[in-house]
Amino acid sequence: MTTTNTALIDVRDVTKSFATDGGEKTVLSGVTLTIHQGEIVALLGRSGSGKSTLLRCIAGLIAPTSGTVSFKGGELNGANPGTALVFQSFALLPWLTVLENVELGLEAKGVRPEVRRERALRAIDQIGLDGFESAYPKELSGGMRQRVGFARALVVEPDVLLMDEPFSALDVLTSENLRGELVRMWSDGTLPTRTALIVTHNIEEAIQLADRVVVLDSNPGRIKAELTVDLPQPRDRRSPAFEALVDEVYGILTGQQAEPRAAVAGIAGAPVDVSIAAAAATANEIDFPLPAASTGSLGGLVELLAERGGTEGLAEIADELRYELDDLLPVVDAAQLLKLARPQGTELRITEQGRRYAAADLLRAKEQFATLAMEAAPLVRRIVRDLRHTTSGAIRADEILAELKAHFGDDDAQQQLDTAIDWGRYGELFEYDADTGRLLLPTHPDAEQEERAS
Numbered sequence: 001m002t003t004t005n006t007a008l009i010d011v012r013d014v015t016k017s018f019a020t021d022g023g024e025k026t027v028l029s030g031v032t033l034t035i036h037q038g039e040i041v042a043l044l045g046r047s048g049s050g051k052s053t054l055l056r057c058i059a060g061l062i063a064p065t066s067g068t069v070s071f072k073g074g075e076l077n078g079a080n081p082g083t084a085l086v087f088q089s090f091a092l093l094p095w096l097t098v099l100e101n102v103e104l105g106l107e108a109k110g111v112r113p114e115v116r117r118e119r120a121l122r123a124i125d126q127i128g129l130d131g132f133e134s135a136y137p138k139e140l141s142g143g144m145r146q147r148v149g150f151a152r153a154l155v156v157e158p159d160v161l162l163m164d165e166p167f168s169a170l171d172v173l174t175s176e177n178l179r180g181e182l183v184r185m186w187s188d189g190t191l192p193t194r195t196a197l198i199v200t201h202n203i204e205e206a207i208q209l210a211d212r213v214v215v216l217d218s219n220p221g222r223i224k225a226e227l228t229v230d231l232p233q234p235r236d237r238r239s240p241a242f243e244a245l246v247d248e249v250y251g252i253l254t255g256q257q258a259e260p261r262a263a264v265a266g267i268a269g270a271p272v273d274v275s276i277a278a279a280a281a282t283a284n285e286i287d288f289p290l291p292a293a294s295t296g297s298l299g300g301l302v303e304l305l306a307e308r309g310g311t312e313g314l315a316e317i318a319d320e321l322r323y324e325l326d327d328l329l330p331v332v333d334a335a336q337l338l339k340l341a342r343p344q345g346t347e348l349r350i351t352e353q354g355r356r357y358a359a360a361d362l363l364r365a366k367e368q369f370a371t372l373a374m375e376a377a378p379l380v381r382r383i384v385r386d387l388r389h390t391t392s393g394a395i396r397a398d399e400i401l402a403e404l405k406a407h408f409g410d411d412d413a414q415q416q417l418d419t420a421i422d423w424g425r426y427g428e429l430f431e432y433d434a435d436t437g438r439l440l441l442p443t444h445p446d447a448e449q450e451e452r453a454s
């Protein structure tokens with residue numbers, strides 16, 4: 001891949017806010033990014049960090065709240081004429097054949113029918129769909145459908161190919177295969193488009209494909225770090241240089257968590273684990289986000305660390321548990337929040353508390369968890385306190401949910417409640433009756449120990 005200094009896309013100080021029930025939500029803040037001709041850039045970040053929002057701003061599908069996006073020096077004022085999109089969900093029209101789906105992009109650009117057909121057939125051929133021209137999407141496997149998605153985007157010969165998690169709906173082997181082919185086609189010049197931006201939450205995918213990896217911070221999304229990937233294609237995932245880059249990105253992503261949370265509590269700059277715990281202690285109980293980790297996965301992580309002598313690399317943990325980034329980081333955050341483990345550079349290290357937790361029998365582990373959750377999980381603490389203040393010993397979960405929705409989106413609010421219920425139930429701090437939608441104080445008499453923590 002030959003990268004030139006010609007800027008194709010120029011994102012300048014872009015901020016994007018959305019109106020939500022709880023007021024304005026700033027998703028992107030002060031993002032500045034240039035994509036040069038011939039380079040492949042990967043945009044990596046946690047779930048909700050604003051990757052897709054930035055991609056949609058670049059595609060011109062949504063306008064920034066402030067700042068500008070330019071294509072070849074011209075400020076966008078609507079759809080970006082130099083880009084085409086590949087979506088995670090394929091977004092094919094089920095009533096059209098493969099050929100007709102691929103022709104669609106050209107039709108929108110007013111290309112004559114006979115030219116359309118010829119170009120669509122060429123794109124279908126290039127992407128390995130020969131023989132499937134007359135098939136309907138439902139006849140195709142996921143991998144073949146995504147090939148149609150690629151052909152439809154590439155047929156318009158965009159200057160920049162924009163991809164939003166294009167492989168994440170595919171199984172591991174299929175995505176590996178398609179990614180590999182894409183790299184080959186890029187390297188040997190088969191593809192008409194040589195510049196791309198790919199949104200992904202898969203670190204290895206980013207390092208396998210990209211010349212440059214841009215890491216987005218969360219809440220709000222800002223550029224946290226940029227790494228140049230100076231390895232020849234095709235890249236060997238097992239090479240020490242590749243693994244070192246994976247480790248580096250894990251370090252960046254786990255190191256970032258404390259900053260926004262500490263800022264919420266007004267104690268920015270405090271050391272990582274101290275600041276998260278302190279933020280949790282002082283934050284408004286409703287708006288402090290609990291990491292979406294189940295008690296089962298948390299226990300599994302702490303046990304794995306204990307088995308490995310107390311320390312293990314984050315990339316190795318993800319490999320061992322077959323976790324994607326979005327699965328692993330919330331569990332690491334939860335372990336950190338509950339002071340069971342602490343990230344150190346590219347590794348995760350168990351704490352003394354974590355060792356005790358891993359060694360405890362179920363009853364003691366639950367007791368310990370209850371104490372830790374009362375100390376460190378504001379939403380759990382809030383539910384327990386509300387329950388103790390009602391005479392009936394029960395509160396409606398949907399009332400808590402309504403409050404959460406004022407601070408988080410609908411999906412995130414539900415996830416917050418689900419996590420708090422899982423944690424509260426596991427620690428036997430409260431019960432939840434799904435039939436009546438009520439949270440209840442535990443029925444057994446020995447639920448006193450959490451008093452100590454409150």
Ligand SMILES: Nc1ncnc2c1ncn2[C@@H]1O[C@H](COP(=O)(O)OP(=O)(O)OP(=O)(O)O)[C@@H](O)[C@H]1O
Nearest residue numbers: 018027045046047048049050051052053054201409
């Ligand atoms: N139209 C919208 N209205 C309100 N909030 C929105 C809108 N679009 C996105 N958001 C919010 O912006 C935040 C960032 O979303 P975005 O999809 O850009 O993140 P992402 O990094 O791509 O996440 P993921 O990896 O989970 O897809 C989320 O909290 C999302 O709920």
